[in-house]
Amino acid sequence: MLGDHFLSLTDCTGDDIMDLLAVARYLKKRSRSGVIEHALAGKTLAMVFEKPSLRTRVSFEVGMTGLGGRAMYISKDEVGLGTREPVQDVARVLSRYVDGIMIRTFAHQTVVDLARFGSVPVINGLSDESHPCQAIADLLTMQEHFPSLAGLRIVFIGDANNVSRSLARACQLVGANFVLACPENYAFSEADIAEFGDDWGSVVQQIHDPLAAVTGADVLYSDVWTSMGQEAEREERLNAFSGYQINASLMTHAATGAKIMHCLPAHRDEEITDEAFESEASIVFDQAENRMHAQRAVLRLLMADDREDVLTAAVQ
Numbered sequence: 001m002l003g004d005h006f007l008s009l010t011d012c013t014g015d016d017i018m019d020l021l022a023v024a025r026y027l028k029k030r031s032r033s034g035v036i037e038h039a040l041a042g043k044t045l046a047m048v049f050e051k052p053s054l055r056t057r058v059s060f061e062v063g064m065t066g067l068g069g070r071a072m073y074i075s076k077d078e079v080g081l082g083t084r085e086p087v088q089d090v091a092r093v094l095s096r097y098v099d100g101i102m103i104r105t106f107a108h109q110t111v112v113d114l115a116r117f118g119s120v121p122v123i124n125g126l127s128d129e130s131h132p133c134q135a136i137a138d139l140l141t142m143q144e145h146f147p148s149l150a151g152l153r154i155v156f157i158g159d160a161n162n163v164s165r166s167l168a169r170a171c172q173l174v175g176a177n178f179v180l181a182c183p184e185n186y187a188f189s190e191a192d193i194a195e196f197g198d199d200w201g202s203v204v205q206q207i208h209d210p211l212a213a214v215t216g217a218d219v220l221y222s223d224v225w226t227s228m229g230q231e232a233e234r235e236e237r238l239n240a241f242s243g244y245q246i247n248a249s250l251m252t253h254a255a256t257g258a259k260i261m262h263c264l265p266a267h268r269d270e271e272i273t274d275e276a277f278e279s280e281a282s283i284v285f286d287q288a289e290n291r292m293h294a295q296r297a298v299l300r301l302l303m304a305d306d307r308e309d310v311l312t313a314a315v316q
């Protein structure tokens, strides 16, 4: 069973991921059948954003409303985390008002400190280190497009960043193979590699040649080359990643029936061509929709009083 918070997939087991996916599929099916949920009636989620967002903000707010609760958006300027007020005080004050906190921030330590000093569940809505909600939505989407996650070859073309780090860990936990196709200076760190343990070099790998990396790939996954907070490096990154674009030519090396994924927002004709983005192989909008279904599972398993019941119903 998922723990008290959802901060990083390094805290999760394969069973936690499978539980989340089962509840997400169950809630998605019920939502499509018009079932009105009340599991979070009377509960409030505070959503603290220190970076911009479309998907995370809207999917959490709609997801929370769809479970009978409400969500409150708090901007960087209002809360002034660590400047107007220390994180440990914000954590304790918010915990007196709300039933859960979702945060999008820069330093991962801020997410950890909110959880440490607060007394309500904390959800990581993206930090510089990880994006666990995205990875759950990604696996959910892959489950819908492939017979099984086990044994898939997922190739992320880009840098070792929040999205690729979480996706690599998610793949490792469910028995999928993950390859990071990246330039030499944008690879996983020694600390990342240590986290992957014995699976490093086999289940989780990095390959610098993009053609070799995508050969036989079931999924070609892309993200922006310059993440939020790295804007000063944009020119340098545009040069470094110029051979790492998802395009029709790269796709010819992938497996038959391979899919294209992107966490969005996408920069067309940088990390992915417009042609590839709009192609039949692209499942990026299924993926974006699944952010909401995946997060409803996270909210339900962290914040509802009937965690065990929903899990039992979902796995039946």
Ligand code: CP
Binding pocket: 052, 053, 054, 055, 056, 057, 126, 134, 263, 264, 265
């Ligand atoms: N993929 C994702 O997290 O999108 P937003 O930045 O729009 O929330």
Ligand code: NVA
Binding pocket: 161, 162, 163, 223, 224, 226, 227, 228, 263, 264, 265
């Ligand atoms: N790596 C990107 C993901 C955006 C959803 C960023 O951090 O900006």
